[in-house]
Amino acid sequence: MLKGKNISLRNLKESDIDFLQKIENNPTLWEFGSEQKIYTKQELLSYIKNSKTPLKIAKQYRFVVDYNNTPIGFVDLFNYKKRSASVGIIINEKHQNKGFAKESLKLLSYYCFNVFGLNQLSCSVGKDNVKSNKLFLSASYKFLKEENKLNFYIFEQQ
Template structure:
């Protein structure tokens, strides 16, 4: 199965994800990567979950929960966004919520599963990721998985009182 890995599986969002989603979306330490500037209410997130079943071809995005097989625990989310079927491309973003779960290979496995899904079921030609130039761990992760740096947007992200460059990474399916 495309969304089953050795240590994890990816699944659609469930109503039971509300508390985890609320905690993650209101974690100011990741607002920079999610382009968030204000907190989300549980009411708004509940509405989001109620509409999460909508087709990626309609809403141009898909969020999947990253679940550990051993414990059935949700440890993060992986997003496909700005889906462009005509141009056969989609953006990819990932967050592993707990610092204790980072660095264990879970993000790499989730990205590989998502790329396989996108190439197989969405028939995309490429996936891309936007990464700030100071996010060395993400740069290393995406490069290790075959993504190539193809551009740099100068002073693209304003965060914590300063501008940061954003790098564009692409994985093109040959």
């Protein structure tokens, strides 16, 4: 578990199933992810069971963002390649605009660079997603390019 000032990042556990199902099966969030389908509880329980597979093997890893021992979001690593990975983040609406997403990204980058041995994190954000564009810039990601209505950002180990 990674502890910050206000939140912590931890592994998925079975008790997260209802929160995971609520986020994954919310069609209004599908535009921000790669999958657009309803997951069964059994599929998500299987996902949780396999979620501790190391990043280098699974090529992805999901952390739960906890606030006061309650899950409020997820931070994902995916597209792992050698010493880099892509980042995705979701914080439930009730807990947005409170600094939790920025703190999550800061904890994640520290962990990625010092434990996973990565030296680069990247993300793509819809050009119209003003909140996320501001978030990644505020978390020290640098604008790289704009392509096909997406803004691409990069964060490199200093």
